[in-house]
Amino acid sequence: MRAASGETWRDYTRHAFVEGLSDGSLPNAAFLHYLRQDYVFLTHFSRAWALAVVKAETHDEMLVASSTVNGLIHEEMMLHVGVCAEAGISHDALAATPERPENLAYTRYVLEAGYSGDFLTLLAALAPCVMGYAEIGLRLKQAAHSDTYQQWIDTYAGDQYQSYCRDVGAMIDSAVTRRLGEGYDQLPIWQSLCKTFRTATELEVKFWDMGLTP
Numbered sequence: 001m002r003a004a005s006g007e008t009w010r011d012y013t014r015h016a017f018v019e020g021l022s023d024g025s026l027p028n029a030a031f032l033h034y035l036r037q038d039y040v041f042l043t044h045f046s047r048a049w050a051l052a053v054v055k056a057e058t059h060d061e062m063l064v065a066s067s068t069v070n071g072l073i074h075e076e077m078m079l080h081v082g083v084c085a086e087a088g089i090s091h092d093a094l095a096a097t098p099e100r101p102e103n104l105a106y107t108r109y110v111l112e113a114g115y116s117g118d119f120l121t122l123l124a125a126l127a128p129c130v131m132g133y134a135e136i137g138l139r140l141k142q143a144a145h146s147d148t149y150q151q152w153i154d155t156y157a158g159d160q161y162q163s164y165c166r167d168v169g170a171m172i173d174s175a176v177t178r179r180l181g182e183g184y185d186q187l188p189i190w191q192s193l194c195k196t197f198r199t200a201t202e203l204e205v206k207f208w209d210m211g212l213t214p
C-alpha cells in the first residue's frame with residue numbers, strides 16, 4: 001500500500017513540519033496548535049479504532065484493535081494533555097479546541113470508511129497514521145539535530161509505539177490474506193484498498209500543512 005501511494009508517502013513523512021521537529025526550527029506556537037488539533041484528532045481516531053474492534057472477525061484481530069484503542073486513549077492522548085498542561089493549556093481548554101476543517105476532513109474520512117466499509121477498508125484508512133508516525137519517529141531519533149521536540153520524537157521512536165506499529169502491521173497482513181487469499185494483490189479490491197490508503201496519506205499531508213498555519 002505504501003509503495004502504491006507513490007510520492008504521497010514521501011510528502012507525508014518528509015513534510016516541512018516534520019523537518020521543523022527534527023531541527024527544532026518549528027515555532028513553539030505551531031507545535032502547540034498542532035498538539036491541540038491532534039488531541040481532537042485522537043478523540044475521533046480512537047473511535048475509528050473502536051469500530052475496528054466491532055468489525056474484527058477473530059480474537060487476534062480484536063486483541064490488536066482493542067490494545068490500539070487503549071494506547072491511543074490512555075497513552076498518546078495523555079501525552080498531549082501533559083505537554084499542553086506544561087504550556088498552561090488546561091485539559092478543559094484542550095478539549096474545547098475548535099476543530100479545523102483539515103482535521104475534520106481526515107477523521108470523518110476514516111470514520112466513514114469504518115461505518116460504510118468492511119474491516120479491510122477501515123484498516124487501509126487507519127494504517128498511514130500508525131505506520132507513518134512510527135517511521136517518522138525512528139528517522140528523527142537517528143537524524144534529529146535538536147532536542148527541542150525530543151519528547152515528541154521519543155514517544156514515536158519508543159519501544160511502546162514501535163511495538164504497536166509492528167502488531168498492527170502483522171494484523172493487517174494476516175487480515176488481508178485471511179479475507180482475500182495469497183493472491184490478494186491481483187484482485188480489484190486491492191486497488192481500492194490502496195486508493196483508500198493513499199487518500200488517508202494525502203489527508204496526513206494536509207494535517208501537517210494545517211500545523212504550519214496556526
Ligand SMILES: Cc1ncc(CO)c(N)n1
Pocket residue numbers: 038041042076128129130133204207
Ligand atoms: C494526524 C495524526 N496522524 C497520526 C498520528 C499517530 O498516532 C497522530 N497522533 N496524528
